[in-house]
Amino acid sequence: MKVNYSYLHQQFNDIDKHLNDIRLLVKSTEFTFGKYVNKFENEFSKFLNIKHTIGMNNGTDALILSLKSLNIKKEDEVITVCNTFYATVGAIVAVGAKPVFVDSDERYQMNVENIENKISKKTKAIIAVHWGGSPCDIIKIQKLCKKYKIYLIEDACPATGAEVNNKKCGTFGIVNAFSMHPLKPLHVWGDGGAIATNNTKINNFIRTYQNHGMRNRDNIEFWGINNRLQPFQAIIASRVLKKVNNYIKQRNEVAKLFDKYLSELDGYIKVPERPKEYKEAYQLYIISVKNRNRLIKYLHSNNIECKIHYPIPLHLQKPGMKLGYKKGDFPIAERQAKEIITLPCHQYLNKNQIFYTIEKIINFYKK
Template identity: 60%
Template sequence: MKVPYNYLPMQFKDTKNIFNEWKKLIKSTDFTLGKYVSMFEKKFSNSIEMKYCISTNNGTDALILSLKSIGIKKGDEVITVTNTFYATVGAILAVGATPVFVDCDDRFQIDHNKIENVISKKTKVILPVHWGGSSPNMKKIINIAKRYNIKVVEDACMGIGASINNKSPGTFGICNAFSMHPLKTLNVMGDGGMVVTNNSKLARWMLKYRNHGMIDRNNIEFWGINMRLQPLQAIVAMNELKTIKSIVAKRNLNASLLDKALAKLHPLIVLPERPKGNVESFALYMCLAEDRNELLKFLNQKNIEAKIHYPKPLHLQKASSIFRYKKGDFPVSEFQADRIITLPVHQYLSKRQIEFIISQIFYFYKKKSKKIRIF
């Protein structure tokens, strides 16, 4: 049996609706921004109950646009977590600011209890990441930001479809970034991203900046760059947005099956806490595994496409040597990086495939003569 991590061939098996709209777009030749992009922006902002959505050509640009819109620049510090994708820190550096890392908690999220320890006079933003489609304690983070009069910008790139007490990730900060990378819960046939905000002044600025700062084709108000979402991708996004609730529901069902079974393997497998009131998007299903590297190799040999997100936290990357962090500075992230494994959980997996994942993990540990209680 094969259990794929990549579900795109299944997702885009039927492209009739998308191609029909593409034909209309081609006939109109409205290839730069235009009605399809505007329609998507309105639909997405409505879906998460935010006033404004500014689409971009990817999630990284959405992060950059968010930071630039609130004036983050050289000399400023932005607090974020060290166990995240490169784009989070890349965006901070792209606007000239300095990232300041914080360790994560046992749910793979930024540890809000450690944020105040690194706040300085240069701190302008806390940039929490909704890592894997789960969420940090946004209430505590917002309270810290208010206490120190600093802003919050969320990296909600994996958070589409999730909720925190019925409130979407990416709706807590002053402006917040999302991604539609092909393997996100809301995805397109390439790249796409968006920023959401309730601030009309920021929204107007971002709409212009992502289009060269143009007022119209003959005038610019200020110097911007091209961060535009392609109308082709806006059409794909609108088509996929229709099914986001069912996508997340199926991922949660698959995750609950994994949770129920794998909990019996504790402490060989350690699952993160699932806070009451939170719904995860399960962009990633992550847990900690003893003998992780051996387990990964075994699962891959069984045609189960497990992954690692990621084997090295950002502060230990070669590119981070300029920040002068060292091994041991963030022990929780480092501990997790040696043990974390990501299992397939997407909406196209059958119950039989999920049960196959479970059975093979149990078999792996039984074969290693571990003392476990077989379900």
């Protein structure tokens, strides 16, 4: 038996309907903006229950433009967590600002207790990451932002469909970024992303900036660039969006079985707390395990694909150390980096594959 981590072969094995729509696009020659991008933006706004959604070419640029829309620049500081994907921090650096890290908590999310003493006069924003598609404590972070009058940006790149108290992640911040990379819950045929905001001024700025700053064909408002969502990707995004709630439901069912059986391996495996007010999107199913590297070898030898997200926290990466961070600064994230494993958890796993994975993990520890 094989338990595959990536599900993209199955996801797109029936592409004829997608291709029919793409044929229509080619006939229409609306290769930039146009009705397919508008359609996706309207659908995504409805899905999120937010006023504006702007299609973007990827999640990283969605973060960069979110920061730009708030005029965050050199000399400004932006607080974020040290266990996220490189792009969260890359975006802060790309606008010239300084990333300030906090540790993670036991749910692998931004540690709210660590934020307050990192806020300085230079702090302009917090980028709250819903790491692995699991909600961070966005309510507390939102309160801190209000208290200190700093902006809240959500990095909801991996978290389309995740919720806190029935409200979608990516709708709490003043401006919020999503990725539609192939391994995200909402995905396209390559790169794609989106920004969501209730703020019309921010919406207008981003729409203009992502299209060369153009007011019209012959006049620009300011210097801008091009980070538009490709219309053919908008077609795919619209199709996948229709199914995303269902995918998340199925991922939750897989995760529930893993949680139930793996948490019985007390002392060997630590399953994070799953607060009931949070709906997880399970872009990543992460747990902490004993003898991690040996377990991974064993699972791989049994055809179960698993990964580590990630073995080195960002403050210990080369550019992180250059910011002045060192080993020991964030003990929780550093410990987790040695213990975490990501198991396959997606809509195409069947019961046999799920129980095969569980059985192999139990065998490994009981041997």
